[in-house]
Amino acid sequence: MARPVLHIGNKRYSSWSLRAWLVLRKAGIGFDEAMVPLSGPDLRQRLSALSPGHTVPVLEWEGGVFWDSLAIAEWAAEQAPGLWPQDRHQRAVARSAVAKMHSGFFALRDQCAMDLGRTPKAVGLRDGTRADIAAMQALWNDVASVDGPFLFGAWSIADAFFTPVADRFRAYDIPLHASAQAYCDALLNDPDFLDWRAAALTETLSYATDDAP
């Protein structure tokens, strides 16, 4: 297979890039990385030049480009079986959970931006953010398997989609139910995530999420 190139944003802040990157890593697909710094007046122009999606992540492969973390995850799942749960009912539920993450939880995403370099610090949570935090834990509780540390037992694409959430809960010092905390701990101790995080902490771009209200 031609070696793909994954275009990603700054590792410290780009949660959608992290999701796609984790999936490719877990798939065992060899790929090169290209960084698109998510700052500067020409950002929109650079993203537009990269793909019709105007966002990162973008995957460049066999002369074409495609974009969106979920599309990239589905492409990886075609190359490497096992990224979704084996059981077809669980697989359908896993896709539902991922869809919910991909198209929801806007208040949490808005107030608690991913910042892997943030020292844990609580903020005054808005009502919508609190509702999202409760809904996230309820979702995990409703779908969780008891067969392993991850949401459906063995690691799956669903876990890639929730890894940035686990770090938001850490970074904004958000108390969780015991089972949700155990799940977040498993995500944050995953060796591939730790590789990403170590690289993120060497980056120089820094926004002021410390000052989040």
Ligand SMILES: N[C@@H](CCC(=O)N[C@@H](CS)C(=O)NCC(=O)O)C(=O)O
């Ligand atoms: N639905 C897209 C969202 C991608 C996205 O919003 N990426 C952010 C970086 S994490 C981005 O490119 N932001 C730059 C911009 O929107 O100008 C996906 O799943 O990949």
